[in-house]
Amino acid sequence: GLPARVRIHEVGPRDGLQNEQATVPVEVKAEFIRRLAAAGLDTIEATSFVHPKWVPQLADAEELYPRLAGQVPDGVRLPVLVPNARGLERASALGAREVAVFASVTESFAKANLNRTVDEALEMFAPVVARARQEGMAVRGYLSMCFGDPWEGPVPVAQVVRVCRELAAMGCAELSLGDTIGVATPGHVHALLAALEEAGLSERRGGPRLAVHFHDTYGQALANTLAALRQGVTTVDASAGGLGGCPYAKSATGNLATEDLVWMLDGLGIETGVDLGRLVSTSLWMAERLGRPSPSRTVRALAGT
Ligand code: HMG
Ligand code: MG
Numbered sequence: 001g002l003p004a005r006v007r008i009h010e011v012g013p014r015d016g017l018q019n020e021q022a023t024v025p026v027e028v029k030a031e032f033i034r035r036l037a038a039a040g041l042d043t044i045e046a047t048s049f050v051h052p053k054w055v056p057q058l059a060d061a062e063e064l065y066p067r068l069a070g071q072v073p074d075g076v077r078l079p080v081l082v083p084n085a086r087g088l089e090r091a092s093a094l095g096a097r098e099v100a101v102f103a104s105v106t107e108s109f110a111k112a113n114l115n116r117t118v119d120e121a122l123e124m125f126a127p128v129v130a131r132a133r134q135e136g137m138a139v140r141g142y143l144s145m146c147f148g149d150p151w152e153g154p155v156p157v158a159q160v161v162r163v164c165r166e167l168a169a170m171g172c173a174e175l176s177l178g179d180t181i182g183v184a185t186p187g188h189v190h191a192l193l194a195a196l197e198e199a200g201l202s203e204r205r206g207g208p209r210l211a212v213h214f215h216d217t218y219g220q221a222l223a224n225t226l227a228a229l230r231q232g233v234t235t236v237d238a239s240a241g242g243l244g245g246c247p248y249a250k251s252a253t254g255n256l257a258t259e260d261l262v263w264m265l266d267g268l269g270i271e272t273g274v275d276l277g278r279l280v281s282t283s284l285w286m287a288e289r290l291g292r293p294s295p296s297r298t299v300r301a302l303a304g305t
Helices: 012-019 026-038 061-068 083-095 107-114 118-134 158-172 186-198 221-230 258-267 276-292 297-303
Strands: 006-009 098-104 136-144 175-179 209-214 234-240
Touching: 006 258, 012 026, 026 061, 026 209, 026 276, 061 083, 098 118, 098 158, 098 276, 107 118, 107 276, 118 136, 118 158, 136 158, 158 175, 158 186, 158 234, 186 221, 209 221, 221 234, 221 258, 234 258, 258 276, 258 297, 276 297
Parallel strands: 006 234, 098 136, 136 175, 175 209, 209 234
Antiparallel strands: none
16 A cells, blocks of 8 residues: 655755755855745755765755754755765754764775775764764664666665665664665566665664665656555655755766655645645746756656746
């Protein structure tokens, strides 16, 4: 069966904007997040506390994060990415309550994205997760390249299960399964979720909550999402207007567009709390700031363009 409600984890301001060529002024980012919250999104990934040279688009995290406090309603969660102790210190100093570490399932991407092997990256995260939990923060663990990798090709399910197990053992309450380059298809999604369930790594088995994070390179993101919902997943990552990609994975396009997701969930009678009209207006507004149209089919259809 399908869930009655889905929690949308909005990643536009982070996964979306980290990959935009245009420099987006900090006040535009703050306004974007304010509008997303006003459209009913209650989990909005705001930025990353990574090395500013690695992701210059998010180098303004110290300026952005404090601006958000008075701008979004109480109860809206504003998670941020932290790769290491330095990142956690920066986020913690600004009062962040939720953080995410981001592992790679493949060696090639671990090197490209984190300058580490897979295991070295996990060693870097362990004390970060422990410290964040001591501070009472909720911790999400991302896994990149769960389906395919631009250098290594198709990724074996067992390799993903292994990294999930490590992140869960560290204390990540939620794991987000990333299809970084958008090559997954529903059968592969089914196989991965079945293997995780089998390994006790699903919420129904008392394991971590699983989220799915699809990029839409091959137009499969919605079909993949539906496959995941049928297997008990209730948290879905998406980016408003379909913004996004990843600067260290050249073949990646944007995330599943939040509007496309909400259109499907509305049609299925699944609650999200999101006002689609207000969300579309937000993406049209952002597209104007970025100087290019939204790739989302739903945004374009509802905008009548
Ligand atoms: P490194 O060069 O190995 O860093 O990079 P290091 O630990 O050797 O430190 C070198 C210098 O950087 C030091 O300064 C540190 O203080 C400084 P120095 O002492 O030389 O003056 N430094 C920092 N400064 C500010 N903030 C920090 C920080 N850390 C170190 N947090 C590192 C390693 C992890 C830092 C780097 O590789 C990095 O920042 N990577 C981030 C890449 C990134 O953000 N990628 C995009 C997010 S992942 C993604 O999008 C996928 C996802 O969407 C899911 C999916 O689709 O798959 C989540
Ligand atoms: Mg991503």
